[in-house]
Amino acid sequence: MSMVQSPRTRVVVIGAGFGGIEAVRGLAGAAVDITIIDSRNHHLFQPLLYQVATASLTPSDIAWPIRFLFRGRPEVSVLMATATGIDTARRLVMLKGLDPVAYDMLIIATGARHSYFGHDDWEQFAPALKTLEDATTIRRRVLTAFEQAEAEHDPARQEMLLTFAIVGGGPTGVELAGAIAELARDTLKRDFRHIDTRETRIVLVEAGPRLLPAFVPEQSAFAKAALERLGVEVALGEAVTLCDANGIVRGDERIAAATVIWAAGVQASPAAEWLGVPADRAGRITVEPDLSVPGHPEIFAIGDTVSIAAPGGKPVPGIAPAAKQAGRHAAKAVRARLAGETPAPFRYHHDGSLATIGKRRAVIDFGWIRLSGALAWWIWGIAHVFFLIGVRHRLAVAMSWLWIYLRNQRASRLITQTEPGEAGEPPPG
Template identity: 50%
Template sequence: MRPRIIIVGAGFGGIATAQALRRTEADITLIDRTNHHLFQPLLYQVAGAALSPADIATANRALLRRNKNTRILMAEVSGVDAAAKELCLADGRRLPFDFLVLATGAGYSFFGNDAWREHAFVLKSIDDALAIRAKLLGAFERAEQCDDPAEVRRLLTFAVVGGGPTGVELAGTIAEMARTTLARDFASIDPRGSRVVLCEMGQRILSAFDPPLSDAARGMLESLGVEVRTGEAVRAIDARGLTVGEQRIDAAVVLWAAGTEARPVAQWLQADAAKNGAVKVRPDCSIPGHPDIFAIGDVANFATDDGALPGLAPVAKQQGGFVGRLIAARVAGSEAPAAFRYRDYGTMAVIGRSRAVAEIAGMKLKGFVAWLAWSLVHLMLLVDFRSRVSVYVHWAWSWFTYGRGARLLTGYAPEPGDEPRTAALPEIEAATRTAQ
């Protein structure tokens, strides 16, 4: 009987694993809760109305059409029976495996303040991005009709919690949208007077970057009108805003980008985990005591001399390719690679139009040069040619016109904590049809 390989998660790691196993004499099953692969690094541009979901999502079946040995299931995983070597699905089914690759990713952590989830939006899925977009655009529409100056100020105030790349990118795109794209679109309000607040508990934003680049990023945000608050913790979040340090900020939208927690793989396997819940793995990405079960990407804690590898797309892609080659070698009975080595090609963060910071191969870039490098890298990382062309066209049009082509309000405006309604969203259905 052919070996049975199960991959859980169709993110960067899962897709890279499946592609590395394309010619392996095995039966592969890829399982994900959605039917599409999402290019998460550009998800903030969907939230900011610069791109549509179709630009950064590709149907899994279309993406892996050439994998004749692979079937794709849209299902929810509830656990792993390591002793029986079976994967447990939420609907009660149990799928046997010989090799299991867990690439389930991570969600956002509220550091024990779970009540805040009801009032703060997070950005991990297309549903999240569309909900944020609806809330942002809806706030301007409501402000246009409001006669209460205090309420108008609240409706035109947007708070982002977390000074990492996601928080910086969100704050920059909201400020840019208000001050350029929407600047002349309203009669009763001036969107250029919007207040965008970026809150970071640490002493500087983008703490993973060298201090000069971190300072440069702060200056770029402030040039866009973003109010950057560092060294103060968020004390409360409610339906009408948040409290930072001792100050109350009334806001129409609160976006949370302050921390992540891994999916419960460690709990499924009763394995050792890091503080964020990521399961600790061996040098070959396998889980201690389970040589045929692997964890990659955000759900894995891979220790190095410099600390654990960061939760970045390149890490997941490289680990996925490594694990795929390792399993293929075992199936073929050939010598398998012994240990995974990450090749760090640099880190980047974009602040807005022609504004970015980057560390690439020892070079420290900022401004337009960094933005150009960021654009080229992200275009090449998109998984299919259609997405590259579509994103390039949108970016070029936006750069020359300051416009944003995805500003539709479709009537779908969920609140934080609402159940996803992906099937009801015309844009996502269109994205799937286009990709296929």
Template identity: 60%
Template structure:
């Protein structure tokens, strides 16, 4: 029997879960990613806000599959797919043939038609984004320490987060902790507690996917921590000097984008129908219409749950899709009945707000406060890869909980003009 070539584009949760679960005779798996590491994206904001180091939430893909001789890893950027020749094209000119193709290319920042805002309001999807934001946060305090003009200093100590979903809420809470507790005794010319932290949401409330009571609790908790919450008013302008909230201009040298994402170009590569966010509309078995050899999964795919609602772009959903597609490919290879249509099992929504404060929605069970915070932490530690990472993250969180000090506060990248505050 000829070896069946499965090419997986993307080393995120969906792609890695598929490669992990697919173990079939005479089947080879090639993982292609433009980065050499898998990233635990739910904790990426903690790298951006000086809580964790990059090595604690990212692992080399090659190392993860060192014991799997049927799995190969290639570092490269996919720029297109020839569906007739069944070949994946890379930016460097190389081509990879496939028998089955799985596109799990994730999503990128979406600025809703205002891409010119990106240099001033970086989003958070990769390690490079996190280290850029961390550098800007720390440089803001450093430059404010040197600034004699009170208005410029005020602008430097104003931090604006656009978007109040889980990432925005979690970032606002940690920045508040950084200013109110961690840095207080380390500066001499400025009082870091005077920092202004703005969380702006165009919708009516923070954490809109959570029940209203938990959303209200999260907003009240943020306010107690010193965060200024603005809801129901969109950001209408963004430049190097700050942002406009409705008609009000706020001088802010550090702006962070947490408002939206857009799917990769995978749908265009294979001629699939797209939804409004650019995600590929897939069949119930997660294949592309008319092309049963091509699967699209994770944040790149537009998938419906059993009740007709969209499957959310979260890690558990991506992992479930990867596991499902692995079972479909295996059934095809072995000649056994293929599984029925993909069914998403919702595991709940979790978000942390600050020290000893979080919200959890498990459907019938809803939690908030300290108990929710401990469950949130344990859940994230459980899903980390490897005992070493779990131990490192657990110890980092314990140290911050006890001392209030963040250990990953190094400015390690050269400053560019775009990073000036």
């Protein structure tokens, strides 16, 4: 498929996150043949992933088959494959186990994944939240901890099973802590006989001096107070120095926790290595103002795998709206090159920052106005339902949330894909 000469310009997009999807959308009607490559078959609405991890939504509520999104675009091919490198001289994307795919123009939207700051061995004890598999892994561990606590006779071990440590006080950490608190205090409170799930200990650990550093200090303080009202312990100003099977160490303090979730750091995809271009400490490519890769006007890189300054010098944040804007810009830049024009520089417009704390509180910073509280939560909910792709998913998510809001019940309290060797493993054979 890829080696056949095509009379039309071949645009290849690697990655079907917010940036890659928006780039393909932006090329609708252009005289190009597009191949979009992703190692998964689905586009994921990552901002709601924490709700899958905490049993509020089901994976298919927030994920869509990539080829379904482009079923009406015959010039778009979707290839489920893992990119392993780029041959810039021959203009080929190398794939694992498949023939390379040739491009005339390339858009790299390979995103980022979590980083353990050099402690990759912590991952087994403290899973992070980037993929659907991560979310169902965390969901299984959280729900299994309650099940094991119910069967446990040793009080110390029971306490450890009922302790959840979340590392990282950004939006993901805050949202996970709030959701686990509500799961324990509301959803599960009538379901157990030997433990009181309302006594669950949830510790949110942040190395910096406040939660949600992208917000103003007043909103950080609001988030801390709102979490504490939900019963979350917020531990600031001290980094985690160890994760193991018994919990975490924070400064001199050991927190005995059977469940640890990592929401602390991200590392860009290896795209900079593929291209042999310089990268910052987080592995991000420093791109030209038009988002092209230095020395490669035929290659654009967007989203969490690049580093670029917004007007005013602040870095463009690693959030979905920024990746979508960059994807739209990359499509325009490709069109400009096709027309023999010089692409305009990318100008990021910051629409606002949102984070939610449990089911009735949120903080929003639109720049021109800041909201903290119940109204912000309603705006957050409506905005997220609005941005979900497809009528059916909007309805399904809205229905799930309505159910949780009214009844404290959650759609997806399933423990599946048990890890080998864990208690609760299904019987062999």
